[in-house]
Amino acid sequence: MSKEILSTAAAPAAIGPYSQAVKAGGFLFSSGQIAIDPATQKLVEGDVAVQAERVMENLKGILTAAGLTFDDVVKTTCFLKNMGDFGVFNEVYGRYFPKDAPARSCVEAARLPKDVLVEVEVTALCR
Secondary structure, X not given: OOXXXXXXXXXXXXXXXXXXXXXXXXXXXXXXEOOEEOOOOEEOOOOHHHHHHHHXXXXXHHHHHOOOOHHHEEEEEEEEOOHHHHHHHHHHXXXXXXXXXXXXXXXXXXXXXXXXXXXXXXXXXXO
């Protein structure tokens, strides 16, 4: 099985030794996305709603670069700094998955990269 490394300017550049996403075995696996604006490579300031919006837009950029959409996502893993933000996060997240929502895990993490409030990764089925 071969793998293909995906890189796009529509999502933040990797800030370590990892790829934005990898295609393998008929799936796309994204790295966790945080609230970094790909145009400036700077962290977006704001509450969990603002950060979640940026995260989901970063994921949209990765999916688009792979020729996919949120409809192709089969699993997400979501990390919240504070599970008390779950309701607000869920509102933003739900706008990107209006039908046939994927399987999801959502956990509270003691600390996330750059002290962000949310991080999300996706697994999508390639067409």
